[in-house]
Amino acid sequence: MDFHVLTLFPEMVSSGLNTSIIGRAIDKGLISLNTINIRDFSKDKHKRVDDYPYGGGAGMVIQAEPVYLAYTYLAGQIQEKFSG
Structure with missing residues (x-):
């Protein structure tokens, strides 16, 4: 399962989630x-x-x-993943 987060503070989001139960799920793939x-x-x-x-x-x-530009970029990445 993929989670995508649009944020102004990516380091804060990553560090907070990587040190929690979600971090263990990420480590396990x-x-x-x-x-x-x-x-x-x-x-x-x-x-x-x-x-x-x-x-x-x-x-x-x-x-x-x-x-909007970040969202359309992300939507394009997701579409590319499923179509290619």
């Missing part, structure tokens, strides 16, 4: 974990993915474009 860094799909030279909320207010939001 029962599951696999693939973390995809959303920042890798940013068009910004600084790999920035955050933006200000529309309509104002406090806080930050994640830009839709890098998330």
Whole structure:
């Protein structure tokens, strides 16, 4: 069984899951974990993915474009795995 996680912090996700019961399942080859860094799909030279909320207010939001690009990349990888 394959698990794919889109995240801004792939090291944190991997280290947290690799040291738990899920880590034992990974070691036994029962599951696999693939973390995809959303920042890798940013068009910004600084790999920035955050933006200000529309309509104002406090806080930050994640830009839709890098998330969409990461998702379509992952969907392509999965489709390629099953078709080829």
